[in-house]
Amino acid sequence: MSPRTMFDKIWDAHVVRDEPGEVPVIYIDRHLTHEATSPQAFAGLRARNLPVHRTDATIAVIDHNVPTVLGRRMIDVVDAASVKCIETMEENARDFGVTLFDMKDEYQGIVHVVGPELGISLPGMTVVCGDSHTSTHGALGIFAIGIGTSEVEHVMATQCLQQQKPKTMNIRVEGTLSPGVTAKDVALAIIRKFGTNVGSNHVIEFSGSAIRSLSVEGRMTLCNMAIEAGARAGMVAPDEVTIEYVKGRPYAPEGDLFELAAANWRELASDPGAHFDAVLDINVDDLVPQVTWGTDPGMVADITGVVPDPADESDVVTRQAYERALEYMGLTPGQKIEDIEIQTVFIGSCTNSRIEDLRMAASYVVGKQVAPNVRALVVPGSMLVSRQAEEEGLADIFRAAGFQWREAGCSMCIAMNGDRLAPGERCASTSNRNFEGRQGRGGRTHLVSPLMAAAAAVAGHFVDARNL
Amino acid sequence: MEKFVTHLGVAAPLARSNVNTDDIVPARFLKTIRRTGFADALFANWRYINDDKAPNPDFELNQSAYADATILVAGPNFGCGSSREHAPWALREFGFRCIIAPSFADIFYNNCFNSSILPVVLDKSTVEDIQATLAGQEQYKLQIDLPAQTVAMPDGRTFGFDLDPFKKSALLEGLDSVDWTLSRKGEILAYEERRRKEAPWLFIGKDADRRSASAPAS
Ligand code: SF4
Numbered sequence: 001m002s003p004r005t006m007f008d009k010i011w012d013a014h015v016v017r018d019e020p021g022e023v024p025v026i027y028i029d030r031h032l033t034h035e036a037t038s039p040q041a042f043a044g045l046r047a048r049n050l051p052v053h054r055t056d057a058t059i060a061v062i063d064h065n066v067p068t069v070l071g072r073r074m075i076d077v078v079d080a081a082s083v084k085c086i087e088t089m090e091e092n093a094r095d096f097g098v099t100l101f102d103m104k105d106e107y108q109g110i111v112h113v114v115g116p117e118l119g120i121s122l123p124g125m126t127v128v129c130g131d132s133h134t135s136t137h138g139a140l141g142i143f144a145i146g147i148g149t150s151e152v153e154h155v156m157a158t159q160c161l162q163q164q165k166p167k168t169m170n171i172r173v174e175g176t177l178s179p180g181v182t183a184k185d186v187a188l189a190i191i192r193k194f195g196t197n198v199g200s201n202h203v204i205e206f207s208g209s210a211i212r213s214l215s216v217e218g219r220m221t222l223c224n225m226a227i228e229a230g231a232r233a234g235m236v237a238p239d240e241v242t243i244e245y246v247k248g249r250p251y252a253p254e255g256d257l258f259e260l261a262a263a264n265w266r267e268l269a270s271d272p273g274a275h276f277d278a279v280l281d282i283n284v285d286d287l288v289p290q291v292t293w294g295t296d297p298g299m300v301a302d303i304t305g306v307v308p309d310p311a312d313e314s315d316v317v318t319r320q321a322y323e324r325a326l327e328y329m330g331l332t333p334g335q336k337i338e339d340i341e342i343q344t345v346f347i348g349s350c351t352n353s354r355i356e357d358l359r360m361a362a363s364y365v366v367g368k369q370v371a372p373n374v375r376a377l378v379v380p381g382s383m384l385v386s387r388q389a390e391e392e393g394l395a396d397i398f399r400a401a402g403f404q405w406r407e408a409g410c411s412m413c414i415a416m417n418g419d420r421l422a423p424g425e426r427c428a429s430t431s432n433r434n435f436e437g438r439q440g441r442g443g444r445t446h447l448v449s450p451l452m453a454a455a456a457a458v459a460g461h462f463v464d465a466r467n468l
Numbered sequence: 469m470e471k472f473v474t475h476l477g478v479a480a481p482l483a484r485s486n487v488n489t490d491d492i493v494p495a496r497f498l499k500t501i502r503r504t505g506f507a508d509a510l511f512a513n514w515r516y517i518n519d520d521k522a523p524n525p526d527f528e529l530n531q532s533a534y535a536d537a538t539i540l541v542a543g544p545n546f547g548c549g550s551s552r553e554h555a556p557w558a559l560r561e562f563g564f565r566c567i568i569a570p571s572f573a574d575i576f577y578n579n580c581f582n583s584s585i586l587p588v589v590l591d592k593s594t595v596e597d598i599q600a601t602l603a604g605q606e607q608y609k610l611q612i613d614l615p616a617q618t619v620a621m622p623d624g625r626t627f628g629f630d631l632d633p634f635k636k637s638a639l640l641e642g643l644d645s646v647d648w649t650l651s652r653k654g655e656i657l658a659y660e661e662r663r664r665k666e667a668p669w670l671f672i673g674k675d676a677d678r679r680s681a682s683a684p685a686s
């Protein structure tokens with residue numbers, strides 16, 4: 001057999017039907033779902049009088065609409081519409097026999113934190129969720145894709161997806177990250193360099209020495225942002241670090257079955273000489289912390305840099321986009337990034353809310369205080385992360401410094417649960433989207449790493465995390 | 469599903485790049501368990517000056533020339549961001565049947581077909597040309613012909629576009645994809661049986677209650 005990429009191997013193992021003139025049908029190993037994009041799909045199943053084909057492979061969480069206040073109860077849910085979404089999820093899970101991690105569950109959390117952390121998502125799998133950041137799971141060597149609600153219904157009914165085979169792209173990330181520079185900065189640098197739709201119709205495999213030395217959680221941050229580069233999915237080949245990460249997780253295989261699985265996972269990496277449809281290179285030796293200044297995740301500057309001048313852009317569409325972005329963001333060309341003052345800091349989201357992210361932020365915050373007039377939130381990605389952070393004393397560090405310590409959920413990443421920015425409010429956020437209105441209508445989002453967010457919380461403006 | 473064969477309709481330009489699904493339907497409108505009721509949510513942050521829905525006179529689609537538009541002529545990477553199918557639902561409910569752009573985000577592109585919207589990719593210069601031609605024109609209509617895979621302008625210019633043949637026939641026939649796949653259920657079961665032997669760890673699922681098994685720290 002000719003050499004194959006990791007993606008090819010996983011794809012080949014999951015083709016149920018591939019006939020000329022048809023779209024291939026691929027099998028889905030795990031389906032994760034949440035209350036925001038599933039109600040219409042369950043309603044569709046009811047209308048068809050169909051069950052969920054594999055309830056043992058379908059897991060639901062409540063994350064988008066949950067309040068994050070400590071000791072939350074139904075009465076804390078932001079509005080009646082959110083209550084309805086949550087109750088509908090509970091009802092659907094009960095009626096269809098799907099496991100649900102609801103608001104009070106010790107396993108509750110953001111769907112893309114929960115899947116890998118519990119060992120529900122495993123290397124070599126196909127994983128889908130009605131959520132674009134499903135790409136996160138690819139960090140374990142999974143073909144993981146976001147799907148629409150009609151496809152959610154399709155997968156629940158058939159355990160399959162109709163899917164045209166995407167192309168493959170290898171982004172080789174070489175070099176050594178300086179202290180204070182993180183996976184988040186790598187993700188932003190990649191989108192900045194190659195654009196917000198470089199990955200269109202491609203599955204990106206991230207490879208190279210810089211990726212090998214990232215932890216699994218760092219790889220998740222990177223794959224999470226693959227969707228912001230327009231990719232169908234992001235992936236990192238499983239290695240011993242991955243296998244060690246998976247071992248012992250609550251839903252992971254055990255004993256001989258684990259060894260059998262691990263032997264299979266060791267074969268997944270792309271073969272030497274495997275063909276990719278596109279290959280891109282980036283070196284991160286000199287990478288500095290990155291900060292977005294605009295309203296798409298490709299609008300990025302170095303912390304040492306300035307807000308760009310739209311007049312320097314030759315392309316009309318780009319120039320107009322820059323002008324709109326600067327107007328929305330309330331920034332002026334030439335302004336130093338370090339001089340941008342923030343009112344809010346959000347450490348959370350499926351991009352950067354895992355234990356390592358919280359450790360990274362806490363390591364800087366310890367013994368310091370959040371700047372006066374800055375509102376700072378830490379929202380752990382899951383209740384397990386929260387518990388661990390409490391045990392490690394991280395929660396105490398944040399609280400002592402003046403951060404609000406919250407319960408797990410999407411929170412201010414999506415602003416549909418009560419946590420949001422006011423119009424004009426400026427935020428250093430560890431989330432993944434700086435779109436207009438994403439964190440609240442009129443809110444101004446700057447995407448940064450957890451370390452950069454922590455430093456901004458203390459200083460009240462952006463500072464270079466390398467100099468801390 | 470609603471079919472799409474040919475369509476003659478008023479076109480409206482939206483010459484912005486990277487229009488994302490949060491722009492198309494802001495997240496606060498996702499709090500519903502229904503598939504309908506999104507027409508007012510479409511482009512809400514741009515369309516209205518405030519939450520009282522006072523129209524923003526500067527927004528392209530609020531201009532009288534494009535009232536009744538059913539074809540949107542958009543910029544590159546249209547529909548990027550979230551996977552929310554609410555975005556094409558809202559576009560469809562508002563009246564759009566076809567979106568023309570130089571490129572689409574993948575998930576949005578797929579979702580369009582499940583919402584009976586035809587996404588048409590034309591090259592960037594052609595799209596910009598159409599946008600410039602129809603800018604400010606009253607009731608400027610384009611003719612979309614799916615069987616022929618063409619977009620025709622009133623001045624006679626016609627542009628061909630590519631489309632996956634399977635997706636094309638699904639739209640032409642209004643095919644239900646769940647029914648289609650379910651009719652191959654035998655193949656799905658056979659696959660599962662084979663995989664159960666090949667890769668048994670994929671099937672242990674969550675038979676036992678695994679709560680309180682402590683997840684290890686990383
Ligand atoms: S944290 Fe944000 S990006 Fe992640 S799943 Fe929740 S809303 Fe989506």
